Amino acid sequence: MTVPPRTPSWSEIEQFCRIDGWEPVRETDHRFFRKVLASGEVLETHSSFDSRGSMSQGRFNAMLRTQLRVTREMFWETLRAGQPVERPAPVESPSAPRHRAYVLRVLTQELRKTEEEIAQLSAEEGERLVHEHWSRPSA
Amino acid sequence: MAGSDGNSLTNYAKQATLRVVSGTETIVAVDFSKAKNALSEVMTSVVHEHQLRLVSRHRGKEAMLLVRREDLAEMLESFRFDPLLTVGDGEVTAELAELGVLGFGASVDEALEDLVCELRRYAQRFFERFSFYRATDRAGHGPWLLRFALTPSDRQLELLFEDSRREAEPASPGAATAAV
Numbered sequence: 186m187t188v189p190p191r192t193p194s195w196s197e198i199e200q201f202c203r204i205d206g207w208e209p210v211r212e213t214d215h216r217f218f219r220k221v222l223a224s225g226e227v228l229e230t231h232s233s234f235d236s237r238g239s240m241s242q243g244r245f246n247a248m249l250r251t252q253l254r255v256t257r258e259m260f261w262e263t264l265r266a267g268q269p270v271e272r273p274a275p276v277e278s279p280s281a282p283r284h285r286a287y288v289l290r291v292l293t294q295e296l297r298k299t300e301e302e303i304a305q306l307s308a309e310e311g312e313r314l315v316h317e318h319w320s321r322p323s324a
Numbered sequence: 325m326a327g328s329d330g331n332s333l334t335n336y337a338k339q340a341t342l343r344v345v346s347g348t349e350t351i352v353a354v355d356f357s358k359a360k361n362a363l364s365e366v367m368t369s370v371v372h373e374h375q376l377r378l379v380s381r382h383r384g385k386e387a388m389l390l391v392r393r394e395d396l397a398e399m400l401e402s403f404r405f406d407p408l409l410t411v412g413d414g415e416v417t418a419e420l421a422e423l424g425v426l427g428f429g430a431s432v433d434e435a436l437e438d439l440v441c442e443l444r445r446y447a448q449r450f451f452e453r454f455s456f457y458r459a460t461d462r463a464g465h466g467p468w469l470l471r472f473a474l475t476p477s478d479r480q481l482e483l484l485f486e487d488s489r490r491e492a493e494p495a496s497p498g499a500a501t502a503a504v
Contacts, residue, residue, distance in 0.1 A: 227460045241413035251421045283408035303411045
């Protein structure tokens, strides 16, 4: 199947949860969903009350990997076919390098790296830049 | 350890008023009804003297542990948070993949603040429905969430940068000298 390059709207995330048999749970400022797999694994996610808006690619990738626990292809196929995901299912891989909190904070706030520059850095390169920055004698 | 100063004797006298259920307990166990009658003394020993107390009833079949909040937080210090972040489409994504928790924002700080809010929600759910979560694969999240919940709210964000401080220490000559 052809995978749309766009990210889903919040209402499509909710539609996925409904088709895949997630249980809606009451929460005050989010629509919250839970699914318990046959293995005993508990999956949880929530959507924004602004169900019209969509999300960034990074957010969608993170939700697929850590919460919905499916690939991008399986997500769209579930919406298309209206059938729940067959689990255990393969999980999406990270779409961009992931940096530790202190590395990204120094890269953005002290080294003034742009989003585009950071996107070119692996996690190891980012750490090396930070440690080089720290090792320089202060003026 | 027996102390010879007045305070130690006073403490010993206080403890003697609480009937220790069993001499073989690693933690001093106190019978429920005795603990109830001497709750102030029990709490003083737990909070001010950093003593753990096991309160039990039905001949030890049921027990609960009393521990000072800050002492428990210290005991849980090895359960550290190390979020990973990505940047793209003008948005920063912060994730604690092991806990299934995500935060988002226009900057690193915004994403981490959102992650703290999500951790609060998750910790609240977890402890409200602990009997559910403890029977699932998420039971292992307990120590991290308990440590987070025991940390004052104005210091919870700091937990997400603990490892940045640890990484920064070797770069500091003062820290290196102090470690010798």
